[in-house]
Amino acid sequence: MAGVSVQAFRRQGRRFGAGLVCSEMVSCAGLQHGNERTLGYLRISSDERPLAVQIFGSEPEVMAEAARMVEDAGADLVDVNFGCPVKKVTKTGAGATLLEDPERACGIVAAVAEAVSVPVTVKMRRGLENGSRSCLELGPRLVEAGAESLTLHPRSARQMYTGEADHSLTAELVSRVDVPVVASGDVTSRARAQAILATTGAAAVMVGRAAQGNPWALREIIEGDAEPPAREEVVAELILFMRATVRELGDKRATGFLKKFYGWYLGRGRFPRPFKQELVQLETLEEVETRLLAAAPEAADLLERLETEAPEGEDDVVLDLPISIYGGG
Ligand SMILES: Cc1cc2nc3c(=O)[nH]c(=O)nc-3n(C[C@H](O)[C@H](O)[C@H](O)COP(=O)(O)O)c2cc1C
Secondary structure (H helix, E strand, O other): OOOOOOHHHHHHHHHOOOOOEEEEEEEHHHHHHOOOOEEEEEEEOHHHOOEEEEEEOOOHHHHHHHHHHHHHOOOOEEEEEEOOOOHHHHOOOOHHHHHHOHHHHHHHHHHHHHHOOOOEEEEEEEEOOOOOOHHHHHHHHHHHHOOOEEEEEEEEOOOOOOOOOOOHHHHHHHHHOOOOEEEEOOOOOHHHHHHHHHHHOOOEEEOOHHHOOOOHHHHHHHHOOOOOOOHHHHHHHHHHHHHHHHHHHOHHHHHHHHHHHHHHHHOOOOOOHHHHHHHHHOOOHHHHHHHHHHHOOOHHHHHHHHHHHOOOOOOOEEEEEEEEOOOOO
């Protein structure tokens, strides 16, 4: 998820049981022109693996070059974005636009699959317009072009995140292709995941928003452990995440980036609402940490333990591939 799935988020997901995590989408146009406005650069470490790196763009050759770079950096899968509904992306012919441009979409997948030896996968929405079934026509052609798995988020680009994901399309896609299909959209609980797997025949589910500030959702979905986290656990995970994000993005960028996470971690009835407001207004991350530890003093020991168990990877690769500032989807 653009603006969310930083390395700290992906490593946390792995710790809580995710079988596969994916990078934010990285821009191939940025690679070509070197002037893309970016959130940062892709960082990969060995304890994230298996790791999928998602790329987006509209030119087969540029996409192929980016795919080679991410493979060299250690990506276990190259995922191609045919789902982003954000105008800044779609107007360049990338993201969800490619759902209605099958020749180009297949050209991109063929060029990327030719360029790398790791599996190439595709993430799609259902189509551009509401009610579109474009993904069902395109899916089998993408497989023919070299896609080894398809992930479907069955909302239209126009829908953005409104309404519900229509997983009857996921079931149809499963019946049309002989590669694993991953179901994305509104997977929020173990019961929901089981229902989607049972009714669609999908090989796996992908969890997005439910894991934001809530890695415990992964534990519930994977293991059925529905015990809500204690306050000190929430605070320890948040501070661990903050520290890792600072190492990744630098103090200045991390300070702004982290603000949206406070509500995600501290909401859900875990802390009174004004507490989040208070944190958002603090100027430095040091102040935020101090305030958090004052609210849950037992978090300090837990945090120390977590930091010992999950040390910063020493083998991080910082890849010169820019992460787009544009929202994803
Ligand atoms: C903030 C945000 C950023 C996203 N960025 C991407 C992205 O870069 N690439 C992508 O394929 N999907 C992206 N998505 C879509 C998610 O992968 C997922 O398909 C969608 O959110 C539905 O799943 P969910 O209900 O589990 O969140 C993004 C979603 C959100 C909310």
